[in-house]
Amino acid sequence: MEPFVFRQCVNILKATGRKANSLRRMRNEIALVSDESIYHHAYHYFLKEHLMEYTNDFAHWAGESLEERALAEQLSNIDPYDFKSIIDLRKEFLNVIDRYLERFPEPREVIAGDEFYFNETITIIYPAGVWVKNLAEFLMVLKYINAGSIYFHFYEARIRLGSGIDDFSQWISHSAGKKELAERIRSIDLFMHNIEEIREYIAGVIEEDLKEEMEFTGSGK
Amino acid sequence: MIEQYAAMASRGDILLLQRLGERLSGRSFLHINSTFAGGGVAEILNRMVPIFKELGINTRWEVIEGDAPFFDITKKIHNALQGNAENITDDMWQYYIETNRKNVSRIEPGADAVLIHDPQPLPLIEQKNSGKWIWRCHIDMSNPAKFVFDYLKQFCVKFDAAIFSVSKFSRAIGINEFIIAPSIDPLSEKNRDLTDDEIRATLEKYQIPADRPVILQVSRFDRFKDPIGVIKAFRFVKKYNNSILILAGSPATDDPEGEAVLNEVREYAGNDPDIYILMLPPFSDREINALQSIATVILQKSVKEGFGLTVSEAMWKGKPVIGGAAGGIPIQISHGVTGFLVHSIEGAAFRIRQILNNPEMARWMGEKAREHVRQNFLITRQVRDYLAVWYYLENKGKNILEM
Numbered sequence: 307m308e309p310f311v312f313r314q315c316v317n318i319l320k321a322t323g324r325k326a327n328s329l330r331r332m333r334n335e336i337a338l339v340s341d342e343s344i345y346h347h348a349y350h351y352f353l354k355e356h357l358m359e360y361t362n363d364f365a366h367w368a369g370e371s372l373e374e375r376a377l378a379e380q381l382s383n384i385d386p387y388d389f390k391s392i393i394d395l396r397k398e399f400l401n402v403i404d405r406y407l408e409r410f411p412e413p414r415e416v417i418a419g420d421e422f423y424f425n426e427t428i429t430i431i432y433p434a435g436v437w438v439k440n441l442a443e444f445l446m447v448l449k450y451i452n453a454g455s456i457y458f459h460f461y462e463a464r465i466r467l468g469s470g471i472d473d474f475s476q477w478i479s480h481s482a483g484k485k486e487l488a489e490r491i492r493s494i495d496l497f498m499h500n501i502e503e504i505r506e507y508i509a510g511v512i513e514e515d516l517k518e519e520m521e522f523t524g525s526g527k
Numbered sequence: 528m529i530e531q532y533a534a535m536a537s538r539g540d541i542l543l544l545q546r547l548g549e550r551l552s553g554r555s556f557l558h559i560n561s562t563f564a565g566g567g568v569a570e571i572l573n574r575m576v577p578i579f580k581e582l583g584i585n586t587r588w589e590v591i592e593g594d595a596p597f598f599d600i601t602k603k604i605h606n607a608l609q610g611n612a613e614n615i616t617d618d619m620w621q622y623y624i625e626t627n628r629k630n631v632s633r634i635e636p637g638a639d640a641v642l643i644h645d646p647q648p649l650p651l652i653e654q655k656n657s658g659k660w661i662w663r664c665h666i667d668m669s670n671p672a673k674f675v676f677d678y679l680k681q682f683c684v685k686f687d688a689a690i691f692s693v694s695k696f697s698r699a700i701g702i703n704e705f706i707i708a709p710s711i712d713p714l715s716e717k718n719r720d721l722t723d724d725e726i727r728a729t730l731e732k733y734q735i736p737a738d739r740p741v742i743l744q745v746s747r748f749d750r751f752k753d754p755i756g757v758i759k760a761f762r763f764v765k766k767y768n769n770s771i772l773i774l775a776g777s778p779a780t781d782d783p784e785g786e787a788v789l790n791e792v793r794e795y796a797g798n799d800p801d802i803y804i805l806m807l808p809p810f811s812d813r814e815i816n817a818l819q820s821i822a823t824v825i826l827q828k829s830v831k832e833g834f835g836l837t838v839s840e841a842m843w844k845g846k847p848v849i850g851g852a853a854g855g856i857p858i859q860i861s862h863g864v865t866g867f868l869v870h871s872i873e874g875a876a877f878r879i880r881q882i883l884n885n886p887e888m889a890r891w892m893g894e895k896a897r898e899h900v901r902q903n904f905l906i907t908r909q910v911r912d913y914l915a916v917w918y919y920l921e922n923k924g925k926n927i928l929e930m
Contacts, residue, residue: 314539318915319706321691323699342926354861419669419853423694425706428919432546432930434539452539453902 314455548582557638561647729817740823763876842896
């Protein structure tokens with residue numbers, strides 16, 4: 307079996323110098339900022355500690371600072387993993403905001419200090435110093451590995467590999483030969499869980515699978 | 528030393544620190560600021576320099592020397608960058624630049640990486656002929672006096688990068704700008720685990736009863752920290768919950784208003800036996816630690832704030848913190864997860880009652896708070912980030928770096 311090498315990533319925030327204090331300004335900036343900035347604000351939300359109220363930074367700002375709840379809900383409904391490129395994802399954010407601006411009166415500006423700051427990240431990827439060669443070992447490491455490693459393999463991989471598939475289920479399917487288990491892991495609704503809940507869920511289904519396998523072997527079947 | 532931190536910091540941070548250390552080992556790293564003692568910058572450098580050295584990086588820490596007029600000028604510059612109206616004349620600017628020039632031969636500002644802290648040594652950038660130069664601005668520059676910032680910009684643009692603590696403190700300078708939060712040291716007197724005897728000694732010293740929940744705010748007596756607002760919130764709470772309030776602060780020599788605010792606070796508290804106003808002597812780190820350790824809920828009800836690291840200090844003690852949504856406080860408190868953000872006195876009172884009445888919620892919130900600090904606000908993370916910026920500058924243009 308091909309071993310699974312755990313890696314992890316760390317993001318260092320880099321300012322773009324661009325900011326928005328109103329929805330229209332936000333819209334215009336989303337049209338102009340770098341792909342890296344759209345990427346950061348759309349995909350890195352889950353690395354931050356939040357109540358699961360929104361799914362990206364734009365929605366969070368619309369809800370908390372602009373206090374436009376409907377807009378926040380609509381922005382939260384955008385699944386960044388549905389898009390093959392940042393260009394398309396950027397268009398979708400703009401469409402949602404444009405539609406909102408057509409239908410509703412223009413929201414007030416945010417109070418000073420609540421502006422949206424557009425950032426990018428520098429990502430450093432490095433080995434987590436651990437590799438495993440079977441599912442039982444995988445489970446053991448998964449329970450304790452840094453959240454940054456789960457983020458890298460479970461969220462970031464979908465973009466990196468371009469296939470929308472995470473590293474964990476890929477390895478479980480191909481190397482551990484457990485297609486059904488891989489499917490169960492792929493069926494998780496990413497947006498309804500934070501990283502710790504994802505860890506717990508994956509560990510749970512693997513544990514179940516291993517237990518079933520042991521019972522099966524133990525019963526002599 | 529790193530071993531000691533490894534016992535409590537994020538394992539991922541320690542791993543990356545070591546990797547970055549391997550890449551930068553044997554290189555030279557120079558830090559320059561304006562004081563060896565006093566203030567958060569000196570405090571953190573005292574702890575950071577040995578870590579850099581242990582990683583094999585040839586680290587030097589130099590301090591620029593100046594006379595009283597120089598520091599008067601730099602204080603004005605500092606205040607102006609924080610938004611105060613200050614008058615800085617051409618002669619003052621010349622004195623500021625000249626004093627920096629006089630420091631050149633003693634400091635020898637050359638290294639593979641040079642980190643200039645705050646505006647006092649900023650003109651030393653004129654000595655740059657090699658290496659990566661980074662300006663670390665610890666100040667809230669969200670609303671600087673324009674003419675002062677415009678003048679300093681001539682120096683800023685010559686750096687390879689600038690680092691700010693919070694996005695909203697940054698300015699569009701046109702160079703690489705990073706957002707790196709400050710950090711606390713878990714091994715320091717202010718943050719280490721205290722023994723029961725040490726905690727008891729503090730309670731006895733200040734005659735604090737241990738029979739009721741304690742609501743605490745640790746801060747200078749400064750209107751921006753809203754101590755009167757805290758007392759007002761406490762009065763709402765007292766109608767429902769038998770508890771005590773402690774307002775603890777130290778005198779700040781550079782704050783002429785401190786005395787007046789303290790008197791206002793004392794007067795407002797009147798002779799309420801449940802309100803303890805403690806003026807702690809300077810360097811009362813252990814006492815502050817003890818008070819935070821026994822508190823049920825900790826407030827930082829600032830209406831204007833820099834980064835507000837006292838929030839992380841309190842969270843590190845496993846306490847739910849109620850903070851004003853100002854400065855860097857929202858970066859530390861994730862509302863409803865690691866504490867509560869409030870926007871009014873009434874909001875503060877409501878959240879205090881909520882925590883006092885839900886010990887189970889307070890417990891898990893405190894646990895989450897400590898974990899959040901462990902992952903994001905310990906010194907090892909800040910060392911990691913500084914080295915990452917240096918490494919990035921040497922691999923210019925790559926937003927993704929594999930190590």
